Amino acid sequence: MTLNPSPRAAAARKFTAGLAAWFEARGLDPDSEALSGTPGRVLRALDEFTAGYEDDPARHLARVFPVEHSGQPIAVTGVPFTALCEHHMLPFSGTADIAYLPKPGAPVAGLSKLPRVLDVYAKRLQTQEQITKQVTAALDEHLQLLGAACIIRSEHGCLALRGARKPGSQMVTASYTGVFYEDPQARAELHTLFNARA
Incomplete structure (x- = not known):
């Protein structure tokens, strides 16, 4: 049985996919060595910047x-x-x-x-x-x-x-x-x- 993903995990996937699509729209390769990990790093940085919602x-x-x-x-x-x-x-x-x-x-x-x-x-x-x-x-x-x-x-x-x-x-x-x-x-x-x- 497959469990439904949490809303946060689903939002994270949408965010990283959306940023990768933006790279492509700018003519960049989202799978390049330089950019492949960037969407995840951006998301982690945003989570850190907004940690006050959990405090x-x-x-x-x-x-x-x-x-x-x-x-x-x-x-x-x-x-x-x-x-x-x-x-x-x-x-x-x-x-x-x-x-x-x-x-x-x-x-x-x-x-x-x-x-x-x-x-x-x-x-x-x-x-x-x-x-x-x-x-x-x-x-x-x-x-x-x-x-x-x-x-x-x-x-x-x-x-x-x-x-x-x-x-x-x-x-x-x-x-x-x-x-x-x-x-x-x-x-x-x-x-x-x-x-x-x-």
Whole structure:
């Protein structure tokens, strides 16, 4: 008895066959030594770039620690990431500054958790605007806090490599919740923290 292939396996076969057909349409030999393994390699790369669909920010933010803190924001700055644009499937890469202000007496997340939450969303077909909002929404949902913030700066392949072809241009997006949205002074102090250098 032959079992029906899983939808993912069937989709993988269609994808690799489709890419091989595209090679042929471009006048290339999909069975050549150089290209015969390329469809499979492309598929594995795309699976790696979109592994965030199989992850959940709740998993990373569930582990917290009862730490006394000063009532000031907790921030991780300059966190690198790469995502795939959902419009052209070209990469965009940059850094994120992420912060939150715990409620008095609330536990805090481990140091690695903010970058991991960023990766959950960056490893999906994305827009930068969505990632920025998704990070703060996840912090709001899973931590006890007074506000969250995320600022992302990145260079987009769809702007640098095609169309307008403006390499070096950066897109900047920001999301603020709670006190960082409501209080301009708190937001200004947060920006000072983000821009601080040792």
